[in-house]
Amino acid sequence: MSILSMEVITAGLREAERIKAGFVPGEDDLADAPLLTDWAIQPLPAGLVRFVGFVSGHPLLQDGWITTSVVLAADEQAGWARTVSRYYRLGPRLGGYAPES
Template sequence: MPRHAHHHATITMEIRMHDPHSFIDLAKASVAALERGPTPEDVAEAPLANLWAVLVMDEDDLPVLWGQVSGHPLLGDRQILTSVLVGLNRDAGWARTISRWYRLGRPFPREMIAPASRVHDPKRRAGYLPLWSSGYLAVVDDALLEAKMARLLVLLKNLEAHMVSGAAARRLQ
């Protein structure tokens, strides 16, 4: 995975932060979609993510979905990092990013995430595993991921107030 790709979610946020009203609209639409849940049509029409994993740059970073995607309306069929991940339901087979739904295919095998990871690995953290030498950490603790997404949803629900104070711009970068 290219090292520069890690900035995708941050760059997307920074670009949208220049147009706060459209970003607020996107955030509201994302939260509303997540709260109602995907319709069967949403899932059927969503891009398919295979060999996917949830990644962060470090423990404080926002989660993104990484994987081989097919049927993406803008990116086509290729390996991608999504915009910020706000919801994930493994059992129902879907994920929601700030911009769209994804169908979840096969996850990336956990035993392949960090075959060289050892107890003494300086990147080893509770709930995370390094993704080879990419600079990314895979979030492998479901409770940790749920807590990250819950905090993000609180921020997105109160985005207008945060945008006024400038706090959202700092937190989303």
């Protein structure tokens, strides 16, 4: 488990506020986002959740199984999620479910 810097946490919360106000990330925002496949939602205390899944293209981690930081916003149908630390592109859920486009 890594400790997130205050700068990363502040940036994530700022981005969550933009999303809450109606911002929707586009192709440019997601172009460099890691891809998370075979993912599932993992509940955490206090009603929070994170993802567990297989990541590829992460700027800091090797391709493989990870747990993300806390999820701040997600749109499974549009194929994206914002965690405290970054955006992810969402591929199929664990078990092969993929949202219909």
